[in-house]
Amino acid sequence: MYSTAGTLERSALWAHGISGDLPIVVVRIDEAEDLEIVRQLLRAHEYWRMKQLSADLVVINERSASYAQELQTSLDGLVRAADCASLRTRSNVRAAFSSYGRI
Numbered sequence: 001m002y003s004t005a006g007t008l009e010r011s012a013l014w015a016h017g018i019s020g021d022l023p024i025v026v027v028r029i030d031e032a033e034d035l036e037i038v039r040q041l042l043r044a045h046e047y048w049r050m051k052q053l054s055a056d057l058v059v060i061n062e063r064s065a066s067y068a069q070e071l072q073t074s075l076d077g078l079v080r081a082a083d084c085a086s087l088r089t090r091s092n093v094r095a096a097f098s099s100y101g102r103i
Contacts, residue, residue: 030062
């Protein structure tokens with residue numbers, strides 16, 4: 001999974017729908033207060049797309065898994081809303097969400 005340089009092998013990204021062909025913007029969050037930076041990055045991602053700049057956006061949810069998944073539910077809602085807006089403009093928002101330890 002990791003190369004000798006300590007970086008993630010490209011093939012490990014494929015399971016998350018990320019080819020590794022584009023630059024990757026990564027944000028790691030663990031609190032509901034961090035949702036605003038996710039909103040800003042989703043808006044930036046759409047702006048980049050309009051300027052014909054392509055990048056994959058990866059949000060890593062580091063909050064420990066629990067019965068109540070409020071943070072994950074909020075993240076899913078933000079991405080769905082971004083996906084809906086992108087479909088209206090023929091774009092593709094890519095985001096991968098993971099509980100700590102899966103990516």
